[in-house]
Each structure stands twice: as C-alpha cells, then as structure tokens.
Amino acid sequence: MRLSSNSEYDDLRSAVREVCDRFPGEYWRGLEPDRYPEEFVAALTQAGYLGALVPEQYGGGGATLTEASVILEEISASGGNPSACHAQMYIMGTLLRHGSDEQKEQYLPQIADGSLRLQAFAVTEPGAGSETTKIRTKAEKVDAGWLVNGQKIWTSRALYSDLMLLLARTTPYDDCVKKTDGLSTFLIDMRKVDGITIKPIATMMNHNTTEVFFDDALIPDEALIGEVGKGFRYILDGMNAERILIASECLGDGRFLLERAVQYANSREVFGGPIGANQGVQFPLARAYAALRAADLVRFEAARMYDAGQKCAEEANMAKLLASEASWAAANASLDAHGGFGFAVEYDIERKFRETRLYQTAPINNNLVLAYLGQHVMGLPKSY
Numbered sequence: 269m270r271l272s273s274n275s276e277y278d279d280l281r282s283a284v285r286e287v288c289d290r291f292p293g294e295y296w297r298g299l300e301p302d303r304y305p306e307e308f309v310a311a312l313t314q315a316g317y318l319g320a321l322v323p324e325q326y327g328g329g330g331a332t333l334t335e336a337s338v339i340l341e342e343i344s345a346s347g348g349n350p351s352a353c354h355a356q357m358y359i360m361g362t363l364l365r366h367g368s369d370e371q372k373e374q375y376l377p378q379i380a381d382g383s384l385r386l387q388a389f390a391v392t393e394p395g396a397g398s399e400t401t402k403i404r405t406k407a408e409k410v411d412a413g414w415l416v417n418g419q420k421i422w423t424s425r426a427l428y429s430d431l432m433l434l435l436a437r438t439t440p441y442d443d444c445v446k447k448t449d450g451l452s453t454f455l456i457d458m459r460k461v462d463g464i465t466i467k468p469i470a471t472m473m474n475h476n477t478t479e480v481f482f483d484d485a486l487i488p489d490e491a492l493i494g495e496v497g498k499g500f501r502y503i504l505d506g507m508n509a510e511r512i513l514i515a516s517e518c519l520g521d522g523r524f525l526l527e528r529a530v531q532y533a534n535s536r537e538v539f540g541g542p543i544g545a546n547q548g549v550q551f552p553l554a555r556a557y558a559a560l561r562a563a564d565l566v567r568f569e570a571a572r573m574y575d576a577g578q579k580c581a582e583e584a585n586m587a588k589l590l591a592s593e594a595s596w597a598a599a600n601a602s603l604d605a606h607g608g609f610g611f612a613v614e615y616d617i618e619r620k621f622r623e624t625r626l627y628q629t630a631p632i633n634n635n636l637v638l639a640y641l642g643q644h645v646m647g648l649p650k651s652y
C-alpha cells in the first residue's frame with residue numbers, strides 16, 4: 269500500500285524491503301516476549317542502513333533524515349519492529365552535532381560499521397516523568413572524572429548497547445536561574461564503567477526496556493558531550509529527528525495493518541459476500557487510510573525542513589501526533605476487520621496493535637505534544 273505519490277524513494281524502499289523479506293512474521297513472533305533482534309540488526313547494519321545517518325567521512329551512509337525515515341517506515345510496513353534500530357539513528361545525532369572532533373573520530377566509524385552500538389538513551393526518571401528538568405540523577409565533578417548516582421527508567425536496549433547517552437544534573441535544580449540549565453550530557457562506554465546495574469522491565473510489547481541504577485559510577489572527563497550545563501538543549505536538538513523517525517514507523521505500521529485488513533476483508537466471506545463490502549468494516553479502514561496519508565504529508569514536510577536546516581519543532585511534533593493517531597486508528601480498524609482472527613498471534617495483527625500503541629506515549633506523550641502546539645505555537649496559556 270502506498271501512502272505517497274512521491275516515487276523518489278522507490279529504489280530505497282525496494283532495497284530495504286529485500287533485507288526485511290528475510291525476516292518474516294515468524295521471526296518477529298519468535299522474539300516475543302523480549303528477545304533482541306540480533307540477526308535483523310546485523311543484517312541491517314551489513315546492508316548499511318543502521319549507519320545511514322552517519323556522515324560519509326566517518327564511514328556512514330551520509331543519508332538525509334528523509335531517507336532514514338523511509339528506511340524505518342519500510343521496516344515497519346514489512347511487519348518488522350524497527351525499535352531496535354531507530355535509537356541508534358537519532359542518539360548518534362547528539363554526538364554528531366555537539367561532540368568534539370576526538371569523540372566523533374573515536375565513536376562514529378565504529379557506530380557506522382556496527383562494531384559499537386549506541387542504542388541507549390537515558391533521560392526519563394521515575395520521579396520526574398515528562399518533567400525532564402526535574403531529573404535527580406547527578407554527576408558530580410571529582411578529580412578522576414564524574415561520579416554518577418541516581419536512577420533512570422525506561423532506558424530501552426541498555427542491555428544490548430555498548431554506549432549510553434546520559435542526561436544528568438550537574439548543578440542542583442534550586443541553584444539554576446533557568447530550569448533548563450544545570451543538566452549535562454555524557455556518552456558512557458558501559459563496558460568500561462563499574463557501578464551501573466541494569467534491570468529489564470517486562471512490557472506489553474517486545475521493546476527491551478530497562479531501569480538503570482547508578483551507584484558511584486565513575487565516568488571519565490572525556491565522556492562529557494559539549495559544555496557542562498547545556499545538556500538539555502543538546503537533547504532537545506535531537507528530539508525533532510526522533511519525532512520524525514517515530515512518525516515514520518507509525519506510518520509503516522499503519523500500512524502493514526491496512527494492507528493485511530484489505531486482504532482479509534476481500535477474501536473472508538460471511539452472509540454470502542466479502543466482509544469488506546460492509547460499510548461497518550470498510551469505512552473505518554478508509555478513514556484510517558485518509559488519516560495516514562495526511563500524516564505522511566506532514567512527515568515529509570517535517571523531514572524536508574529538518575534536512576534544510578530549518579526550525580521544524582512544530583512540524584515534527586505534528587507528524588508524530590498525527591501518525592501515531594492514524595496508526596492507532598488503523599490498528600483498531602484492522603483488528604475489527606479480522607474478527608476473532610485479529611487476536612490470533614499467527615496473524616501478526618495483535619502484535620502490531622501492541623507495538624504501534626506505544627507511540628502515543630513514548631518518546632513523548634501526545635498530551636505534551638498538544639500542550640506544545642497550544643502553548644508554544646498557538647499562544648494559549650501554559651499549563652506547566
């Protein structure tokens with residue numbers, strides 16, 4: 269199922285599909301509840317897609333964000349779950365934009381060739397939730413580097429990553445003039461640091477998420493990215509890319525769910541005809557299709573602006589909001605169209621239903637996207 273009349277990326281889509289075709293539904297079902305897709309990640313790395321956003325000078329693909337978004341969309345549309353790959357694409361951006369030349373030369377070539385994984389992004393904390401500036405994990409300057417103490421939650425893929433991007437407080441909240449000050453970003457090589465304990469969290473879909481405890485974890489000075497106290501801005505910088513990539517995964521999910529629903533609704537006969545002829549089945553599918561197409565346009569617009577170096581927070585947030593809502597509409601319509609078989613594991617509908625639901629909550633809840641649009645774009649009063 270096509271969403272866009274734009275054929276510019278057809279070759280890229282077919283090439284990604286060739287890799288994905290080696291990993292059918294049985295593969296993804298077999299990973300449940302919580303096995304990391306090692307084989308898929310290896311194949312994607314080998315084909316050059318995992319390092320697509322790493323600039324060519326560091327051995328990567330030098331792709332645009334638009335191309336990266338198409339890669340993730342195709343993985344989702346094939347029935348796969350790109351959650352193991354998207355993080356490497358957007359976390360790397362913080363290193364690229366704000367890391368020193370030495371840090372980039374040290375890490376980016378190995379990230380590009382897959383010998384090093386940068387998949388863990390440790391921001392959220394149990395006590396702070398969406399209010400990121402209230403995080404309490406602190407990094408204290410000592411002679412030998414930085415001493416980190418605290419706890420993160422929902423740090424996905426931490427058990428399968430070598431490197432972790434950590435946001436920690438380096439100046440107490442009450443001592444800061446602006447609440448976004450006093451936070452710093454560190455790139456930690458978890459293989460070389462003691463005092464980090466990682467515990468998996470069982471969730472309703474396979475996402476390899478964890479909680480991470482820092483207990484006097486000593487990290488070297490070289491782990492600091494950019495300037496002390498500017499970490500919140502560095503993280504925010506990467507969030508537009510993240511929102512656009514997540515939107516693309518939702519679009520792929522929606523395509524998969526509708527494609528399967530159309531196939532089923534055309535072939536399943538009850539009361540003497542295909543169930544898809546009934547408007548109760550057909551219209552929710554058509555409505556979800558229209559919503560996906562609209563979200564797709566906003567995704568391409570957001571990605572185009574990002575690639576052109578323009579400010580795109582409004583468009584990136586809208587793309588994530590609209591695409592996650594459209595894929596959820598597609599999930600419900602597809603589950604309904606499949607009747608009882610929608611709940612049967614072997615059809616992959618219930619799996620995609622669970623996978624795509626996450627994106628209304630993470631990486632940012634849609635309520636907060638709406639608050640951003642209302643308060644920062646439209647000029648309505650602030651709620652926080």
Ligand SMILES: Cc1cc2nc3c(=O)[nH]c(=O)nc-3n(C[C@H](O)[C@H](O)[C@H](O)COP(=O)(O)OP(=O)(O)OC[C@H]3O[C@@H](n4cnc5c(N)ncnc54)[C@H](O)[C@@H]3O)c2cc1C
Nearest residue numbers: 389390391392397398422423424475630631632633635652
């Ligand atoms: C599977 C999974 C993977 C994740 N992976 C990562 C990861 O890799 N790294 C990472 O750092 N984080 C990760 N997260 C965390 C995710 O980003 C947070 O769950 C999310 O940002 C919301 O935070 P919270 O769960 O504490 O909800 P809360 O902030 O407690 O919010 C709870 C509810 O209240 C609503 N709410 C709160 N404040 C307002 C307001 N002002 N206006 C309106 N509504 C409001 C929210 O929208 C939400 O519905 C992941 C989460 C999940 C579930």
